[in-house]
Amino acid sequence: MLNPAVSQAAAPMTAAARSARAAEFQTAGQEIAEVLRLIQEQLQPQRRIVRAGETLYQAGERFGNLYVLNSGLFKLINLSSDGREQVVALKFRGDWLGFDGIAAGQYACDAVAMDTGEVWVMRYDAVLAACALRPALLRVLHEAMSREIGRDRDSLMSVCSLPADARVADFLRYWAESLAKRGLRTDQITLRMTRAEIGNYLGMTLETVSRSLSRLARQQLICFTEKGRRDVHIPDVMALVSFVQSAVAPAPATLQ
Incomplete structure (x- = not known):
């Protein structure tokens, strides 16, 4: 009660x-x-098993893949200006990882597994080629990007308000x-x-x-x-x- x-x-x-x-x-x-x-x-992605503490990619690493989490939990970590680690996002089943690497050609943060799970690995160029032929897949990609933007906004609003x-x-x-x-x-x-x-x-x-x-x-x-x-x-x-x-x-x- x-x-x-x-x-x-x-x-x-x-x-x-x-x-x-x-x-x-x-x-x-x-x-x-x-x-x-x-x-x-x-897309027939490559399956990869990850365990708690394992890093999927690191900040500064050359961008080439997008990832989808099929099971498990991930945290995204960025380095602040004074060198401290900052947790910037949490990822659950069905979430995409790696969008932060598209613009600059390198990942902007570390993706670290919080428990045992399975990640699907896809070459970015293969994703683009498939999206060009399959509108449903392109819509899925755009919706995932939009949800990530929305989560970032909600997280900022929570911290600020x-x-x-x-x-x-x-x-x-x-x-x-x-x-x-x-x-x-x-x-x-x-x-x-x-x-x-x-x-x-x-x-x-x-x-x-x-x-x-x-x-x-x-x-x-x-x-x-x-x-x-x-x-x-x-x-x-x-x-x-x-x-x-x-x-x-x-x-x-x-x-x-």
Whole structure:
């Protein structure tokens, strides 16, 4: 049961809204499966097994391939101007990797596996040739690029507009919903990132991330299932959604 203070600050979603969101996830899952089937049939990509910590490509490496993640999780890491590593993106099943290398002819970041998975490898020139002959494949490529732009925008908006607790809640919401779209359970997720990496990704310190997670747990929006505190139980993802929405809602007008 949610803390009453949370329930007042974030109005629960209606049954209709929950049903619509569930249908949206189911449709997204079907679309991901269809896209993977199309890529497999039309491009016949090379399959590559990756393990946690393995680097798929590195910043500065000559660009030549695009990649599609068939299973597993990836993080994209960039170097800041002072030499620190910055996590700039997370990739789930069905996501493309390597778009950052097209413009300059070299990859702009490191792509690092967070767990064991399978990546499909495709020569960029082969992708272009196939797209010229198959409009459906070209549409898939353009949609993937558009989604990446949208994610970058949403990530920037989160960093710029949300307070710390809502930023962490939105991160957990994004992770859980990304799993939901791929037909995976969302009530318990294993964070394949350290607190420091989460803070790095969200523009926060490790200590702030830890405090925010503890506050979310006290408000019963999440709980930790093991001593290591990497397995997070989410009783209700929609409660996280409402919590984040309440953080960006305009304050009620007051009479002067």
